[in-house]
Amino acid sequence: MLKPFYKRQPLRFECTRCGRCCVAGGGYYVFLNEHEAEGIRAHLGLSRDWFRRRYLSRLPDGDLVASWQDDGRCVFLDARGECGIYPVRPVQCRTYPFWTEIVSRQQDWQRESRRCEGINRGKEVPVTRILEHLGRDLDSQ
Numbered sequence: 001m002l003k004p005f006y007k008r009q010p011l012r013f014e015c016t017r018c019g020r021c022c023v024a025g026g027g028y029y030v031f032l033n034e035h036e037a038e039g040i041r042a043h044l045g046l047s048r049d050w051f052r053r054r055y056l057s058r059l060p061d062g063d064l065v066a067s068w069q070d071d072g073r074c075v076f077l078d079a080r081g082e083c084g085i086y087p088v089r090p091v092q093c094r095t096y097p098f099w100t101e102i103v104s105r106q107q108d109w110q111r112e113s114r115r116c117e118g119i120n121r122g123k124e125v126p127v128t129r130i131l132e133h134l135g136r137d138l139d140s141q
Contacts (some may be wrong), residue, residue, distance in 0.1 A: 004103065004104045004105075005103060005104055005105050005106045005108075005109060006098075006103040006104070006109075006127065006130050007127060009106070010124040010125075011103065011109065011119075011124065011125050011130065012119075012120050012121055012122050012123065012124055012125065013097060013098075013118055013119055013120075013121065013122060013125050014118050014121045014122025014123070015118045016117055016118045016121075017082060017083065017086070018081065018116075018117055018118070019073075019077055019081035019082055019083065020115050020116060020117070021093075021096050021097070021115070021116055022073060022074040022076075022077050022081075022083065022093075023071070023072050023073045023074070023077075024068075024072055024074075029059065029063070029065040029066070029068075030065055030066040030074055030090060030092055030093065031063055031064070031065055031090070031092055032056070032064045032065060032066060032090050033064070033090075034064070036088075036090045036091065037051075037052075037056060037064060039088045040055070040076075040085050040088050040090075041055075042088075043085055043087065043088045044084075044085070054067070054075075055067055055075050055076070066090075076089075094133075095133040095134075097109075097112055097116055097118075097119055098125075098129075098130050098133035098134060099133075099134075100134060103130060103134070
């Protein structure tokens, strides 16, 4: 059986905080659990009611997600395109781009590199770190 791409070839990644991974739309969401939502709310110093009305949405199946702007940008991106909650960003954001659907096949990794300038840049990421991120990615689903 063929090993996943990330185990066959070293991957390089260095986040440039460009914010491109925070613009999606079209059925892509930033999923949050209650603990993550509370950490973000506290970080922003907002009341629970105001925070939930302004920054959170519920999908029809009940999943809690970050709201989005009309152009598909995450509601937490500021006017400069930078994450306004970077120190307390959700697991989904912290583990990017080390998601199964991105690192399992070389063509998926290269496709994502067209959107993310940090892919194939910087130091090699140890496989153990990728596996940690993949585990968190799977645990948060």
